[in-house]
Amino acid sequence: MATRKIAILAEGALGWHAAKTAVGVIRYAPDTTVAVIDSTHTGMDVAEALQGPVGEGIPVVRDITEALTYQPDTLLIGIAPRGGALPESWRWQLLAAIEHGLNIVSGLHAFVSDDEELRTAAARKGVTIWDVRRPPARTRVADFTPHREGSxxxxxxxxxxxxxxxxxxxxxxxxxxxxxxxxxxxxxxxxxxxxxxxxxxxxxxxxxxxxxxxxxxxxxxxxxxxxxxxxxxxxxxxxxxxxxxxxxxxxxxxxxxxxxxxxxxxxxxxxxxxxxxxxxxxxxxxxxxxxxxxxxxxxxxxxxxxxxxxxxxxxxxxxxxxxxxxxxxxxxxxxxxxxxxxxxxxxxxxxx
Amino acid sequence: MATRKIAILAEGALGWHAAKTAVGVIRYAPDTTVAVIDSTHTGMDVAEALQGPVGEGIPVVRDITEALTYQPDTLLIGIAPRGGALPESWRWQLLAAIEHGLNIVSGLHAFVSDDEELRTAAARKGVTIWDVRRPPARTRVADFTPHREGSxxxxxxxxxxxxxxxxxxxxxxxxxxxxxxxxxxxxxxxxxxxxxxxxxxxxxxxxxxxxxxxxxxxxxxxxxxxxxxxxxxxxxxxxxxxxxxxxxxxxxxxxxxxxxxxxxxxxxxxxxxxxxxxxxxxxxxxxxxxxxxxxxxxxxxxxxxxxxxxxxxxxxxxxxxxxxxxxxxxxxxxxxxxxxxxxxxxxxxxxx
The missing domain is CATH 3.40.50.300 (P-loop containing nucleotide triphosphate hydrolases)
Structure with missing residues (x-):
């Protein structure tokens, strides 16, 4: 599987606890995080912003426009603001990301792919929107099948x-x-x-x-x-x-x-x-x-x-x-x- | 609380097991079941149809038209056909029930109140549709509050x-x-x-x-x-x-x-x-x-x-x-x- 080049949207969230998703993705994902968007912590790297040992050398940038200079292929929305909806101040950034061919991965409570404007834009550009919180529509009751012997x-x-x-x-x-x-x-x-x-x-x-x-x-x-x-x-x-x-x-x-x-x-x-x-x-x-x-x-x-x-x-x-x-x-x-x-x-x- | 006068739609289902809901409502609800619709068992009462001790004197009728002569105020859909959808052959019966001012209680997987025609008809007549399987939209995490002392x-x-x-x-x-x-x-x-x-x-x-x-x-x-x-x-x-x-x-x-x-x-x-x-x-x-x-x-x-x-x-x-x-x-x-x-x-x- 090809690894992703990720820009993480974590606006206002670069504190150790709030940034759980950003920290997790940087530490554990096989992908490369090329930039983290948080306009309240620009001019440093992620490790400095977090005052922790994760994210050295990854720039904190002001917005998607600056993030795009690091050539991400994916925009990952790594925080879920209270209320759950997409903040209107983020909309242009998502649209810009889509316009530049980035796939969207979102942890928001409100599903990005339910947003008419964003869905239409993604379809036009042929990029994917993955709403991580969306449960699968299919149903399945456990049937107690044994696992493969030896696993x-x-x-x-x-x-x-x-x-x-x-x-x-x-x-x-x-x-x-x-x-x-x-x-x-x-x-x-x-x-x-x-x-x-x-x-x-x-x-x-x-x-x-x-x-x-x-x-x-x-x-x-x-x-x-x-x-x-x-x-x-x-x-x-x-x-x-x-x-x-x-x-x-x-x-x-x-x-x-x-x-x-x-x-x-x-x-x-x-x-x-x-x-x-x-x-x-x-x-x-x-x-x-x-x-x-x-x-x-x-x-x-x-x-x-x-x-x-x-x-x-x-x-x-x-x-x-x-x-x-x-x-x-x-x-x-x-x-x-x-x-x-x-x-x-x-x-x-x-x-x- | 006023008790209901219920007609139960149990088409083709009057066998002891399949009729679990009908049997339960007849045995336990404080309401009066005035008729059960099952065109495959007309001409007898529910007890005879079930070959069991429940439903003596409650007529099994052919359809909603006949059920209406027993003056129900509620139509209860007591079976859930495979596939989950509303069988098209039932639609006219639900419409007739609504037209005669009956409230609808449905256990179908497919929600009756999501059906445009039925919802519109119900709104016009001022009757309610209760889709029993529809989960509440609200969310609540348990907070471990003790119950009232003495309960x-x-x-x-x-x-x-x-x-x-x-x-x-x-x-x-x-x-x-x-x-x-x-x-x-x-x-x-x-x-x-x-x-x-x-x-x-x-x-x-x-x-x-x-x-x-x-x-x-x-x-x-x-x-x-x-x-x-x-x-x-x-x-x-x-x-x-x-x-x-x-x-x-x-x-x-x-x-x-x-x-x-x-x-x-x-x-x-x-x-x-x-x-x-x-x-x-x-x-x-x-x-x-x-x-x-x-x-x-x-x-x-x-x-x-x-x-x-x-x-x-x-x-x-x-x-x-x-x-x-x-x-x-x-x-x-x-x-x-x-x-x-x-x-x-x-x-x-x-x-x-």
């Missing part, structure tokens, strides 16, 4: 949203490929989809078909690859999003799980009354949920990915150590200490 | 679809009202909605908002009623529909559960490789799923509703007995032996 499906689960499931899955996929293994990543959320250029917006699916559409993806990928890393979403102990998590557990029927957690977190973000059970119990409930359907071949959590970027190095090491003692499992912060210990654990698990 | 929310769960969750919830609600309790039923599927004239088509919701929209219903109902019986859907051990079940467990946060099962069934219908765990384990996983969110106040299964209509009387009694021994819980087939033992168990549970 390994690994699902990322965690104690909450934002616990590192996407990035750990991407890190594991990259590490597996580095080891010469046949490996793929399945995106299940919009940032992952923009990175991988495929996948399903699982949180937008009709609930009856969520597991079935996930299963279909996993069957396709595990047919073609020996290792399949499925991006997780939400958490079984999340009051709002637990059905999304279960649709991934039962749709992907993972052979192994990696559990993700932010060091020190004790309750669901935004729900302080929802205290976590013990980590061992959290691990156990994710294993059990898979095994409700397949008790004879137990699925297990084989390692833990720990977010420690809010801790200094000694405290990060201490947190990793403490988690290893508590769970008896390999633990790492992939961003800080590398993902190899988790890939080692997975290889051991399937060799053993 | 009792009871969710029906089971080993599979079609295990008696809707009818047992309706029976319990009727029994509670008979006992003078303040009680309500929340419908979560289309037949239940047609019966109760309210509710949510949970299986059609966007997965991110399913628990939140269920929670909203339960908060409203438990504010107004001491007992709230929530219709269940699917099963946690169902490969396709488990997310629907979990959205109900976490959206309703039940204070108690009633478990439903068809005597002798050992695997998910249509998935013979999905063998049930033991019934005690099935009961336990439903309890545990609630308690993931609220470990300090355990939710328990307090009784079992058993379908025995495929057994003769001695075998039915034997099945009930055996299930009581296996689980240590009160067991009844509400249709055959009455629902009182389950309501007794619930009253004891909350008194204790």
């Amino acid at each position: 390994h499906t690994v699902l990322l689960v965690g104690s909450d949203c934002g616990s590192g499931k996407m990035s750990t899955a991407l890190d594991l996929n990259a590490e597996a490929q580095r080891r010469g293994l046949s490996s793929a990543f399945i995106a299940t959320g919009q940032t992952g989809m923009m990175i991988a250029n495929n996948g399903l917006p699982v949180d937008r699916l009709i609930i009856d078909f969520a597991a079935g559409l996930v299963e279909e993806q996993v069957l396709n990928f595990s047919h073609a690859h020996d290792w399949v890393f499925v991006e997780g979403q939400g958490a079984l102990n999340h009051p709002g999003y637990s059905p999304v998590t279960l649709s991934l557990l039962h749709g992907s029927m993972p052979d192994a799980l990696i559990f993700c957690h932010k060091a020190g977190q004790t309750a669901i973000d935004g729900y302080e009354q929802c205290l976590f059970p013990s980590l061992n119990r959290l691990i156990e409930i994710n294993e059990e949920a898979v095994n409700w359907l397949r008790p004879e071949r137990r699925s297990k959590v084989v390692g833990i990915s720990l977010i420690t970027n809010h801790l200094d190095e000694p405290h990060a090491r201490e947190a990793v150590e403490q988690m290893m003692n508590e769970t008896g499992l390999p633990v790492t912060d992939p961003l800080r200490f590398g993902v190899a210990p988790l890939m080692d654990a997975l290889e051991r698990h399937f060799a053993g | 009792h929310t009871v969710l029906l769960v089971g080993s599979d679809c079609g295990s008696g969750k809707m009818s047992t919830a309706l029976d319990l609600n009727a029994e509670a009202q008979r006992r003078g309790l303040s009680s309500a039923f929340i419908a979560t599927g289309q037949t239940g909605m047609m019966i109760a004239n309210n509710g949510l088509p949970v299986d059609r919701l966007i997965i991110d908002f399913a628990a939140g929209l269920v929670e909203e219903q339960v908060l409203n109902f438990s504010h107004a009623h001491d007992w709230v019986f929530v219709e269940g859907q699917g099963a946690l051990n169902h490969p396709g529909y488990s997310p629907v079940t979990l959205s109900l467990l976490h959206g309703s946060m039940p204070d108690a559960l009633i478990f439903c099962h068809k005597a002798g069934q050992t695997a998910i219908d249509g998935y013979e490789q999905c063998l049930f765990p033991s019934l005690n384990r099935l009961i336990e996983i439903n309890e545990e799923a609630v308690n993931w969110l609220r470990p300090e106040r355990r939710s328990k299964v307090v009784g079992i509703s058993l379908i025995t209509n495929h057994l003769d009387e001695p075998h039915a009694r034997e099945a009930v007995e055996q299930m009581m021994n296996e689980t240590g819980l009160p067991v009844t087939d509400p249709l055959r032996f009455g629902v009182a033992p389950l309501m007794d168990a619930l009253e004891r549970h909350f008194a204790g």
Whole structure:
């Protein structure tokens, strides 16, 4: 697959958190990001704008006109403003991008391809508009088909949203490929989809078909690859999003799980009354949920990915150590200490 | 609330299974069913057509013209033909119904109110079209608000679809009202909605908002009623529909559960490789799923509703007995032996 040359529209959003999609695409996509549009941070590179270690040498530019001088072939709208609609101040930039033959990838709640003017312009120029959040129209109920013998499906689960499931899955996929293994990543959320250029917006699916559409993806990928890393979403102990998590557990029927957690977190973000059970119990409930359907071949959590970027190095090491003692499992912060210990654990698990 | 006088369109469908909606509405709705349209069974009453104990004295008629002589105020489309669209042979009947001032309640996959001709006709006559399967447009993420102190929310769960969750919830609600309790039923599927004239088509919701929209219903109902019986859907051990079940467990946060099962069934219908765990384990996983969110106040299964209509009387009694021994819980087939033992168990549970 040819890689893209991407300009990312992230107007006013170049702060570390708000720029999650831009950071993800720059860090993980096989494509080249040639420029990031944010008129509030011009005159520096992305790393300077973010005050972080991602995006060195990628210019922050004022608008699409300046971005076009870097010859992108794709404009990726990497933020979703409140209200969800396309800000009118962006319209001319999208039109200019289309006019210059760029494909559009949009994470907006309002679908760009539903906009008459933009759709007409894209059709005239022969460029594509991909609204990442648009759920597939087709329906499919899971039929519990076994995966190809010899393939390994690994699902990322965690104690909450934002616990590192996407990035750990991407890190594991990259590490597996580095080891010469046949490996793929399945995106299940919009940032992952923009990175991988495929996948399903699982949180937008009709609930009856969520597991079935996930299963279909996993069957396709595990047919073609020996290792399949499925991006997780939400958490079984999340009051709002637990059905999304279960649709991934039962749709992907993972052979192994990696559990993700932010060091020190004790309750669901935004729900302080929802205290976590013990980590061992959290691990156990994710294993059990898979095994409700397949008790004879137990699925297990084989390692833990720990977010420690809010801790200094000694405290990060201490947190990793403490988690290893508590769970008896390999633990790492992939961003800080590398993902190899988790890939080692997975290889051991399937060799053993 | 004024009760409706309903004509049910069930063309070609008056067999016991296909007529699930018609049977449910006749048995459970507070409304009067004045006629059932099925041109293949004219000249008898519904009970004769069904060869069952429901619908004695309700005439089966040829078409809407004949149905109108029984002065209905509502036409309820109680079957969903394959393909989902409105059969063209029904169009004139819907138009005739609208022309005579009947409101339309439709369970078709294709929404009647999206049909230009029918919508226009309804607007002109001032009648309503309720497409029961149409999900609400609004979005809501569950916020884990506690229910009113003193209210009792009871969710029906089971080993599979079609295990008696809707009818047992309706029976319990009727029994509670008979006992003078303040009680309500929340419908979560289309037949239940047609019966109760309210509710949510949970299986059609966007997965991110399913628990939140269920929670909203339960908060409203438990504010107004001491007992709230929530219709269940699917099963946690169902490969396709488990997310629907979990959205109900976490959206309703039940204070108690009633478990439903068809005597002798050992695997998910249509998935013979999905063998049930033991019934005690099935009961336990439903309890545990609630308690993931609220470990300090355990939710328990307090009784079992058993379908025995495929057994003769001695075998039915034997099945009930055996299930009581296996689980240590009160067991009844509400249709055959009455629902009182389950309501007794619930009253004891909350008194204790």
